[in-house]
Amino acid sequence: MGLVEASSSLLFLFAIVVNKGLPSPLAGKEAWNYVEVRDGAHMFWWLYYADNPSASDLPLVMWLQGGPGGSGSGFGNFEEIGPLNRNLEPRKTSWVQAASVLFVDNPVGTGFSYTERPDGYATNVAMVASDMLVLLRHFFTEKDEFQSVPFYIFSESYGGKMAAAISSELIKAIEQGTVKCKFAGVALGDSWISPxxxxxxxxxxxxxxxxxxxxxxxxxxxxxxxxxxxxxxxxxxxxxxxxxxxxxxxxxxxxxxxxxxxxxxxxxxxxxxxxxxxxxxxxxxxxxxxLHSQSLSELMNGPIRKKLGIIPQNVTWGGQAEDVFSYMAGDFMRPVVDIVDQLLTAGVNVTVYNGQLDLIVDTMGQELWVKQLKWEGLPGFNKLRWTALDDPISPGITGAFYKTYKNFAFYWILRAGHMIPSDQGAMALQMMKMITQQV
Structure with a gap:
């Protein structure tokens, strides 16, 4: 598939926005493409360049959705951190104002990603990580301007479990020279690290x-x-x-x-x-x-599909999502705490962040596995008292607490559930800026 740039096809979305009486928020560029990560297994990525005068100094953030089977290009993009919301209105708390954002529909079969046959689905996080490394190798080769830009992986839910495994393989690939990028850290949001x-x-x-x-x-x-x-x-x-x-x-x-x-x-x-x-x-x-509401599905399979212009005729956004979950069921309850330990020991910057009102990955459980880490810095981290952060929208009202010690940080986000950027968008944006060292 050829690369599709915003300059040639943003007009469609621009027309939608203008027709709604709104200015277009997409002054920057976009790009999207498919990568065949295994024979017959195709993964879709969608990049938004930072919409900021100092874009060249801003990091690249890859967002991984949960599920497994949740779509970053759909849910993460239009429901959480992308430049437009589900109604194609500008999002005030979009992460694109502080970073270039890369959405990847993974594992294979998620979102606009697809497999041509049943053996194309991933069955464990090792396969997920292997597939992602193929995609990242292609991405950083094709978009070589990002090779020297700080690269962060942010994640949510099962995406955090995948992010940990991907990060582990990425640092090996960088050492071996097979992927050229400046990996700067991984952030695990309400993540299924220790089910x-x-x-x-x-x-x-x-x-x-x-x-x-x-x-x-x-x-x-x-x-x-x-x-x-x-x-x-x-x-x-x-x-x-x-x-x-x-x-x-x-x-x-x-x-x-x-x-x-x-x-x-x-x-x-x-x-x-x-x-x-x-x-x-x-x-x-x-x-x-x-993660596939009727309104979001209609958006993705209607205007967005038309805008992108490269989606195969027989592929429906979210059409293979339930199969993705089914094929991963045997791996679902496996913990990856040991991988997080390895990342910390290797010096990778690791952040855990969690919503106060989340049940499925409640903060109590997150704190339990963090206390089980064998990382040598844990005693120092545990001695710290947390620091309060004001809610960016309501100065004087506490929006979060955080601790950071050496290459590990933990954020407790108040009044937020599992999807923190949806519940507390301004706080999530500030946290991202802190993690990527912009504030």
């Missing part, structure tokens, strides 16, 4: 926030213990199924709490299992379909 620590803290977290009574706490803890047994026995597919059952127990005892933000609940959000439905189908309903 068991998340599950084991669901009960206590919900209990302390008055969303479980004593009976409910016992039910959730008992279900979580079954997950723990399966993980300890290395029966990871079984653990994924038991994780699904534990979520059902949580829903039954909380009257359908929202796993992504405990303070928001819509009447149609209660997704209890229906008769004969297997756990994969249930989990894709719970965690993949919410």
């Amino acid at each position: 068991l620590d998340s599950v084991m803290t669901w009960g206590p977290y919900l209990y302390t926030t008055s969303l479980l009574d004593d009976y409910g706490l016992a039910d959730v803890n008992n279900a979580a213990e079954e997950v723990k047994k399966a993980v300890e026995q290395q029966e990871f597919l079984k653990a994924t199924e038991l994780w699904s059952m534990t979520e059902s127990v949580v829903e039954q005892n909380t009257n359908g709490v929202n796993f992504y933000n405990i303070l928001t609940q819509e009447p149609d959000e209660k997704l209890t299992s229906s008769a004969g439905e297997n756990f994969i189908a249930l989990q894709t309903r719970r965690h993949i379909r919410p």
